[in-house]
Amino acid sequence: MRMSEGVEWALHCCLNLAFLEQDEAVPAVKLAAFHELPTAYLTKQLQALVRAGIASSVPGPRGGFRLARAPEQISLLDVVVAIEGTEQAFRCEEIRQRGPGGGASGGIQVACTIDVAMRKAELAWRQALAAQTIADIAATVGRRYPSTPVRVRNLLATAPA
Amino acid sequence: MRMSEGVEWALHCCLNLAFLEQDEAVPAVKLAAFHELPTAYLTKQLQALVRAGIASSVPGPRGGFRLARAPEQISLLDVVVAIEGTEQAFRCEEIRQRGPGGGASGGIQVACTIDVAMRKAELAWRQALAAQTIADIAATVGRRYPSTPVRVRNLLATAPA
DNA sequence: GTCGATTTACTCGGATACCACGTGTCCGAGTAGCGGAGG
């Protein structure tokens, strides 16, 4: 079970964008260069954020990406779901219904007990993710490393030509 | 982020084995036929359970697999880790250290805040899995579907020649 | 000097190859049980 690395990229990008003025758009090439990421592939992840309504894109010169809403309104779960999709990691294929061990002789069983247990755990994971927002991360970073926010702003803000 | 379906197979197999006498070995071909699973591939998963110390295998005729310890001592996390491996889904690649946004000008940052947040969520997931055992599942199934345990026993116990 | 059309350059967006891991399969090593021969 491996999470796409695009999630890490997306989270860092959201965090960096949170340090800027909210209506300032940053082109993908700058966001990529910031962490030496492949630009074209990062664009793909950013588009996923746009589709999910987390970020918005503005085309043309001086265009780029920006957060679509306040960092306080963006949970880590939102970002993870935007990149990884909505379906859960454990997927019950209902193998218990198949074969001689299936419900043929026992009638229709309502819920797979194993599936319920696995869903329970994954729900705990989702709740833990939903409880933390990009703003929380930004606040923690600003407290632990006060120089980071200004450095990000200086490097990502529209360069002085 | 997709979990291997082998996890589902392994969980169901552990559950079925939990219904039997603990020292009774069931060959892989029977466990596979029980849910119409490909025998050879299921064997691979069972071997993983053996390597993890969850199940034990006995070779030769009348051989097969059995649980290595009591169902109360087997958590869902044990099974998931046995199949999926120990490393977590979100892996921090430390991209924050790379590129102009890295710690070059800010000194060595101790912990990646994003990584900490993601680990926190995954820890909640692991704890939720560790809190549930195969015995719990078996008990729930026995309560909701009383006919299942005896059916499993009849189908998996050493057939009358 | 001001307004407007045109050009230009820059951005996103989706369509297209490549690669690794999970999926599926096979054959060989090892062992317990069974049968037969001998005592």
Add this chain to the structure above:
DNA sequence: CCTCCGCTACTCGGACACGTGGTATCCGAGTAAATCGAC
């Protein structure tokens, strides 16, 4: 009748192909800005 030996058949175990999804890349569509010319 009991014991020992050899054989057989059945099981696990690891080594070998295949397919799907993630990874990486490219080129085209669209747009805002800058430029040039006319008024």
